[in-house]
Amino acid sequence: MDKDKALAKIKKCLALAKSANAHESATAMRQAQALMEQYGIEHSDVLASEAAEAGAKSGATKQPSNWEATLAGVVGRAFGCDLVFSGVPGIAAQWLFIGIGPKAEIAAYAFTVLLRQCKAARTEHIKTHLKRCKPAGKTRRADEFCQGWVFAVASTVRAFARSEEDTTAIDAYKAKRFKNLDKLDARDRSGGRDYGDSMRGHRAGRNARLDHGVGAVGGAQGRIGHG
Incomplete structure (x- = not known):
């Protein structure tokens, strides 16, 4: 997975992290954070991609x-x-x-x-x-x-x-x-x-x-x- 695909996946995870389901939200946030760390993507990169x-x-x-x-x-x-x-x-x-x-x-x-x-x-x-x-x-x-x-x-x-x-x-x-x-x-x-x-x-x-x-x-x- 390249950086662009990772960024797209991070954005999906962050969207899921807004779920009213606490367990689903926490899982999605952990996945987003793990991907950001793995690919060296900062929060500002996610914001800028919009x-x-x-x-x-x-x-x-x-x-x-x-x-x-x-x-x-x-x-x-x-x-x-x-x-x-x-x-x-x-x-x-x-x-x-x-x-x-x-x-x-x-x-x-x-x-x-x-x-x-x-x-x-x-x-x-x-x-x-x-x-x-x-x-x-x-x-x-x-x-x-x-x-x-x-x-x-x-x-x-x-x-x-x-x-x-x-x-x-x-x-x-x-x-x-x-x-x-x-x-x-x-x-x-x-x-x-x-x-x-x-x-x-x-x-x-x-x-x-x-x-x-x-x-x-x-x-x-x-x-x-x-x-």
Whole structure:
């Protein structure tokens, strides 16, 4: 039996240890403890195994824009996930969604779909309203548009009420997976607010949708979208 199989068996034993039958509970706990000692598995390993991560490509290589970081946070909260921004300089970075069960994968899927829609809306906004802007002004105003778009999506999100047990498992996973995490400093390129662009973004963001028929969508639609 390898370590992964031992871990799965330990989890089953610990579940049985919650039995109301005192004898059955004690036997299961002894078995779990024996396996943990035999395979060098700690309680933190058991906790961490409840969590999983799924990656979604970022639009940045090093430092994400404010609106993209906000969108990732909105999606993470919707599915009870923690977020880690990970990347190697010069290569497109990714957002890692860390959650319980399938929630991480669903969150990564939802973020990918929404980011694609926001970028498409941004391109259309630039083409329609910002053609005559200088590059710096175009970027600033396009970011304002995206921020408005994300705020519209955020207003439809129902945050997932995460249990204390889930939080403990996610924290244990992060402690084992990531030794040193720095606070993310997203780029704010807006410079000053242009409410016209922001309002156009908000109106466009009301049309954000997660399509039917793809593996993770069922769960995603339940938490994000306009019903």
